[in-house]
Amino acid sequence: MSPKTLYDKIWDAHVAHEAEDGTCLLYIDRHLVHEVTSPQAFEGLRLAGRKVHAPDKTIAVPDHNVPTTAGREDPAQMTAESRIQVEALDKNAREFGVHYYPVSDVRQGIVHIVGPEQGWTLPGMTVVCGDSHTATHGAFGALAHGIGTSEVEHVLATQTLIQKKSLNMKVEITGKLKPGVTAKDITLAVIGETGTGGGTGYVIEYCGEAIRDLSMEGRMTVCNMAIEGGARAGLIAPDETTYAYVNGRPHAPKGAQWEAALNWWKTLYTDEGAHFDKVVTLKGEDIQPVVTWGTSPEDVLPITGVVPNPEDFEGGKVEAARRSIEYMGLTPGQKLTDIEIDTVFIGSCTNGRIEDFRAVAEVVKGKKIKDGMRAMIVPGSGLVRAQAEEEGLADIFREAGFEWRLAGCSMCLAMNPDQLSEGERCAATSNRNFEGRQGYKGRTHLVSPAMAAAAAITGKLTDIRDLI
Amino acid sequence: MEKFEKLTGIAAPMPLVNIDTDMIIPKVFLKSIARTGFGKNLFDEMRYNRDGTEIEDFVLNKPQYRNSEILVAGDNFGCGSSREHAPWAIADFGIKCVVSTSFADIFFNNCFKNGILPVVLPQEQVDVLMKDAEKGENARMTVDLEAQQITTSDGEVIKFEVDAFKKQCLLEGLDDIGQTLQKQSSVEAYEGKMAQERPWV
Numbered sequence: 001m002s003p004k005t006l007y008d009k010i011w012d013a014h015v016a017h018e019a020e021d022g023t024c025l026l027y028i029d030r031h032l033v034h035e036v037t038s039p040q041a042f043e044g045l046r047l048a049g050r051k052v053h054a055p056d057k058t059i060a061v062p063d064h065n066v067p068t069t070a071g072r073e074d075p076a077q078m079t080a081e082s083r084i085q086v087e088a089l090d091k092n093a094r095e096f097g098v099h100y101y102p103v104s105d106v107r108q109g110i111v112h113i114v115g116p117e118q119g120w121t122l123p124g125m126t127v128v129c130g131d132s133h134t135a136t137h138g139a140f141g142a143l144a145h146g147i148g149t150s151e152v153e154h155v156l157a158t159q160t161l162i163q164k165k166s167l168n169m170k171v172e173i174t175g176k177l178k179p180g181v182t183a184k185d186i187t188l189a190v191i192g193e194t195g196t197g198g199g200t201g202y203v204i205e206y207c208g209e210a211i212r213d214l215s216m217e218g219r220m221t222v223c224n225m226a227i228e229g230g231a232r233a234g235l236i237a238p239d240e241t242t243y244a245y246v247n248g249r250p251h252a253p254k255g256a257q258w259e260a261a262l263n264w265w266k267t268l269y270t271d272e273g274a275h276f277d278k279v280v281t282l283k284g285e286d287i288q289p290v291v292t293w294g295t296s297p298e299d300v301l302p303i304t305g306v307v308p309n310p311e312d313f314e315g316g317k318v319e320a321a322r323r324s325i326e327y328m329g330l331t332p333g334q335k336l337t338d339i340e341i342d343t344v345f346i347g348s349c350t351n352g353r354i355e356d357f358r359a360v361a362e363v364v365k366g367k368k369i370k371d372g373m374r375a376m377i378v379p380g381s382g383l384v385r386a387q388a389e390e391e392g393l394a395d396i397f398r399e400a401g402f403e404w405r406l407a408g409c410s411m412c413l414a415m416n417p418d419q420l421s422e423g424e425r426c427a428a429t430s431n432r433n434f435e436g437r438q439g440y441k442g443r444t445h446l447v448s449p450a451m452a453a454a455a456a457i458t459g460k461l462t463d464i465r466d467l468i
Numbered sequence: 469m470e471k472f473e474k475l476t477g478i479a480a481p482m483p484l485v486n487i488d489t490d491m492i493i494p495k496v497f498l499k500s501i502a503r504t505g506f507g508k509n510l511f512d513e514m515r516y517n518r519d520g521t522e523i524e525d526f527v528l529n530k531p532q533y534r535n536s537e538i539l540v541a542g543d544n545f546g547c548g549s550s551r552e553h554a555p556w557a558i559a560d561f562g563i564k565c566v567v568s569t570s571f572a573d574i575f576f577n578n579c580f581k582n583g584i585l586p587v588v589l590p591q592e593q594v595d596v597l598m599k600d601a602e603k604g605e606n607a608r609m610t611v612d613l614e615a616q617q618i619t620t621s622d623g624e625v626i627k628f629e630v631d632a633f634k635k636q637c638l639l640e641g642l643d644d645i646g647q648t649l650q651k652q653s654s655v656e657a658y659e660g661k662m663a664q665e666r667p668w669v
């Protein structure tokens with residue numbers, strides 16, 4: 001048998017039907033559903049008189065536009081439209097009988113944090129969700145990607161997706177990371193290298209020593225942003241770190257089934273000599289703490305750099321860079337560490353997990369945020385929040401002057417009241433710095449949690465290495 | 469789904485690269501639970517001032533492009549989120565074909581499910597179409613899906629590739645779910661096998 005990549009193996013294990021032209025029906029093991037991209041899909045089912053094919057494999061949780069402030073059960077906290085969406089999910093989840101974590105459930109949170117936390121996401125699975133950051137689940141060696149609403153409806157009705165296989169891409173991070181460099185810096189550095197279109201048409205497998213050394217939280221951060229690099233999905237082969245995380249989770253297999261599962265999971269790696277259509281290698285030691293200066297996630301530079309000159313780019317990027325710099329209110333040549341910040345957002349499915357908050361606490365412990373700074377920390381789930389409370393992290397945040405919120409997507413996409421105002425400048429741990437992403441004319445610099453914490457203290461983009 | 473066979477219409481030039489889904493339809497418009505009505509907010513932040521008045525020099529506000537049915541765009545069109553509101557907004561505005569050197573994956577697939585034909589062409593050919601589109605209202609181009617070609621207003625013919633299955637679905641306006649349900653027995657057979665092999669799923 002010819003050697004296979006990890007992606008080849010998971011793909012092959014899920015083809016339920018293959019047409020002559022190579023179009024496949026890929027069987028979906030887990031379908032995650034949230035309030036924004038599902039109402040039209042459920043409506044479609046209802047109109048066609050169809051049922052959810054596998055309600056047991058379907059998990060619904062509201063996250064995108066739920067308020068993250070205390071007392072949010074009060075409907076008055078939501079705009080009419082948000083309320084309609086959340087209520088629609090509530091109704092659909094109950095009517096179609098899928099697993100459901102409403103806002104009042106402590107397990108509620110961002111769908112990509114809840115899935116792994118509850119053990120819904122397991123190695124070797126196919127996972128989809130009507131949200132592009134479904135790539136997060138690839139950290140478990142699960143083939144996970146975002147789909148549109150028509151596809152949500154298709155999966156609900158058939159538990160399959162019409163797919164053609166993508167190409168294989170390997171991203172290897174060799175060696176060790178330097179102090180102050182995190183999973184977020186890895187994933188941003190890769191996008192800086194490949195561009196936002198560099199992964200288009202590929203499924204990326206991340207590998208190498210620096211990836212192996214990451215915790216599951218860190219691996220989720222890396223895979224989360226595979227989509228910003230244009231890839232359909234990101235994958236990391238499961239190993240002892242993965243099994244240790246999964247073991248004992250509410251929906252993970254137990255007893256004899258655990259043993260059987262483990263046996264299969266241990267076959268999930270890329271065979272020696274398997275073919276990759278594209279290979280990118282970065283040295284772990286070379287990666288520095290990075291920050292984005294523009295309005296595309298590929299606009300990445302080490303924190304020690306300066307705002308670039310648009311003329312230094314080529315083709316259409318010259319105009320895009322000019323537009324970005326103007327939008328961001330920057331000047332070419334300006335030192336990145338001179339950029340003043342007025343808002344800090346720590347959270348999202350990229351960096352809203354316990355490990356992220358521990359990194360933040362380490363930086364802010366015993367310090368105060370800069371006068372006039374608006375800084376919020378939004379846990380990725382109710383359980384992350386509870387754990388941070390228990391570990392005393394929440395007290396550190398409150399004492400430092402951070403707002404300590406309830407779980408949700410919050411300012412990552414600013415569909416709820418958590419938004420930037422015109423011209424506000426934010427250091428954010430989320431994944432997108434597009435124009436208007438965090439609020440109309442808001443300006444976003446993407447950074448790691450430690451770097452966001454440092455910016456909250458100093459009031460500027462800051463090299464975390466100066467604080468450690 | 470509406471069929472797509474052949475279209476002759478005005479093409480709007482949008483040479484900007486990396487036009488993302490937040491630009492196509494800002495998320496404040498994602499709160500609807502319907503599929504229609506997004507056209508008026510297509511490219512909202514580029515198209516309107518904060519007070520709701522139109523920004524004159526935005527291409528779709530120019531008199532000659534208000535009825536565009538084709539969009540010729542810069543590289544990596546549709547990157548960003550998976551929101552299907554982006555193709556819904558494009559379709560609702562009346563645009564049925566988008567041409568670029570590349571598209572983001574999810575957006576590309578979403579187009580086909582909404583009767584929009586995304587055409588990928590090499591840079592030189594996109595440049596030709598961009599030039600043609602810049603001529604304005606009278607420079608109508610023709611997109612012929614059956615023949616897989618675009619004819620410029622000058623009669624220059626540019627061939628394009630399209631996946632055979634997706635082409636068929638667009639030509640016939642076929643609904644995916646109905647087709648998949650016809651293969652339900654394969655899916656059930658797969659499920660039966662998996663219940664044995666991987667019961668923990």
Ligand code: SF4
Nearest residue numbers: 133348349409412413
């Ligand atoms: S946190 Fe942000 S990126 Fe993640 S699911 Fe929510 S909106 Fe999407």
